[in-house]
Amino acid sequence: MSSNKVYVIGYGITKFGELYRQGPSSLAAQALTDAIVNSQVDKNQIQTAFFGSLVSSSNSQPSIGASCIRNCNLNIPITRIEAGNASGAAAFYQAYLSILSGVYECTAVIGVEKLSDYVQSGVIERILGSTIDYQWEYEMGATLTSLYAMLTKAHMKEFGTTLEQLASVPVKNHKNGVHNPQAQFRREIKIENFLKAKRISDPIGRFDPATYCDGAAVVILASSKYIEENSDISTQIPILGSGQASDSLALHHRDSLTTFSSSTKAATVAYIEAKLSPKDINFAEVHDSYPIGEILAIEDLGFFTKGEGNKATQEGLTELNAEISVNPSGGLKSRGDPFGATGVAQIVEIVEQMKGSTGQRQVSDNNYGLTQNVLGTGAMSYVNIFGKDEVKK
């Protein structure tokens, strides 16, 4: 990699939830405006913007960015990136490359999704069909939830993972989310409620998945050169490593159902670039759209040995300020999951944690933070590693 580094210099995030009064470009514009104010840059210095979203909304405006930048009175080139429920991280990665390439000095990354317009049952399931193998999984009747159910059963079978261990993931994340003002669900949920709930796709219970909602999150990225020229910028969080990797789209083409190899590969790239190892990471925002998602993540990212993420979670090792703080924001489960916004919201959480501005959910060791955003059942994974300061070792 070049000596050029990329920094997060500002961020903005809307409340996540059922935001019936706002359309998608309004949400995006709100987060972008907040981010510009937060970054203290003159908005005319933002040279380009990358939008991440899976569907723009029921208003059928694919180029959601065009109306958003108009709402912000900007006139810059925009690019929309689609990578399913990892669209936010995918847009971030392209923005990161655009600066590393030397073409741009200052770019914005906007993750946005507007899902509460889809009130008819089965519509979100159809939209999520595009995140799995549409022809040979979705059209055969599979849903994203049903595929995660099979992933869960595979982990239970191979490693003896229990429903209690699985439920300890959302229990912990809801506990963290209580202190996140942006989160959709800010209340603790008892483990019994998860265990007693009806199975929607056995063994996944009704309350296990993260909820689809509305929201937007923005980060502003800048080059080393830009930082040198604007040294008074108060937020300067360097991206130490970033990786993306793919796996086969359909589960039936995988060798293993108990690992997302895309996560492992993306993490390896990011760790090497950052010159860090999993044990250096203090806290992480990972893709917990289903409980098994977080267990797979903490194993695939190397925080725990394969097959031990279940016990580690149940024993509290991933709680706030335990061995590693996983999803201090409350994760997708508590924050809500507006697909395209999620990957960027994870990064916003890392930055806020590093700035020490997260109140009661503040992690004490906040030097190194990691994000992991997953498309579908792991067809793509995006891993980013951030440092509070430059790498010290």
Next chain:
Amino acid sequence: MSKLGIVSYGSYVPQYRINVEEIAKVWGEDPNEIKSQLQVNSKSVPGPDEDVTTMAVEAARNAMSRWKGNPKDIGALYVGSESRAYAVKPTATIVAAAIDAEGALQAADLEFACKAATAGMQMCFGLVKSKMISYGLSIGSDSSQGRPRDPLEYTAGAGSVAFLVGSENVVAELEGTYSVTTDTPDFWRREGAVYPSHGVRFTGEPAYFQHTVNASKGLMEELGTKPQDYKYVTFHQPNTKFPLRVARMLGFSKEQVEPSLVCRDIGNTYSASSLLGLSQLLNKAQLGDKIFMTSYGSGAGSDSFSFEVTDEIERVQAYQFNVDYYVNRKEIIDYGIYARFKGVLR
């Protein structure tokens, strides 16, 4: 020696059943009275993802597996049905694709109430005999609709059957076929109507019985045979009582017709009905047995056939997925589930 006859056959009946008692309970009828009138205990019901096309494919595939020949050698494919999935768009083309018989092929969907598939068999026999084709496949498939509360609701079942006709590896040689046709409006369904209508008792004497008797007598006269020459006989089975009665009228014994009666358990399978009976008889028959069959289709007409079983029969009798397999494979459902599967509840 080149023979003309049946080369293979396959059947399919969906696994769901609804009992006569369950339907009678909904309408406050006496189930014992209905059961003694119709001599039917239950009828077959297609699953929510089944229709005439899917059942036709299953029967055709069973005929293909039993045959072990090359589907590309089939020269004609006809599907007889009165409850097709598409009003316009042949079922036969989908079946052809699903058994890998697309290409040089004559195909059509036929409609003649419950006898369209025997009409299709006659067409195939003619085409094979004239050497226009090597093999012809005639399929009867129905997922019949009975208007709720109508007497037909107790028997309107679902099933499918496929007969492969040719001149090589013949398991039952065709001795003759004979048909009668008159314009008799005993049962009909207008374009766009969901449920068929019928002439109640008019469907009996001047319709089912007259046509079945006339066609049967016509063929036996032509061949110079009499009921005693046949090991087995089968007829269209709108219920169990009608075939038993028409057998008696023609001079066949109960023992000759009884083995073919599948209607008790699965109801009236319309286009598949008489041919499912024939399949049952072929599964039991031995070399040299003569089998007589007369179909009946409302509107109205009957096709009679006389077959003699050859020494090839044992080759096809071991096939696992036969009529008995499907008749015995069953899950009883209640009226609520039945209404949902039938799409009555939306």
Next chain:
Amino acid sequence: MEPPKIWRERRERYLGIGNKCLDCNEKSFPRTDYCLKCSSKNIEEYKLSKTGKILQFTQVTQPAQEHIFYSPFIIGLIELDDGIQVTGQIVDYNYDDVKEGMKVRMTFRILSIDNEEGLIKYGYKFVPY
């Protein structure tokens, strides 16, 4: 539902036709334009085994719009006798009675129907036997 799509996919959906490489013998499903293992274009049609076993399965109670009529239904990961894996529904069986390793055979069913007037999408599902 798009008529060209139904037409284009019919051999795969109805017959389970993938392809086999004539150079390295690699089999793949769905069809590809060249061998996924050795990149050879010397390939021919290959029919999947019609029987196999259940590797993994679950029930779908919250399906997508076009599958709501059939819900609840069972979806599974099937390993066919030739080693190829596919995803498909397991029909004519109660969820509580389905077991991993159970033998299944391919059946032909409706996958979805495009409203009252549209096309019917047919394809393979699996029945335990």
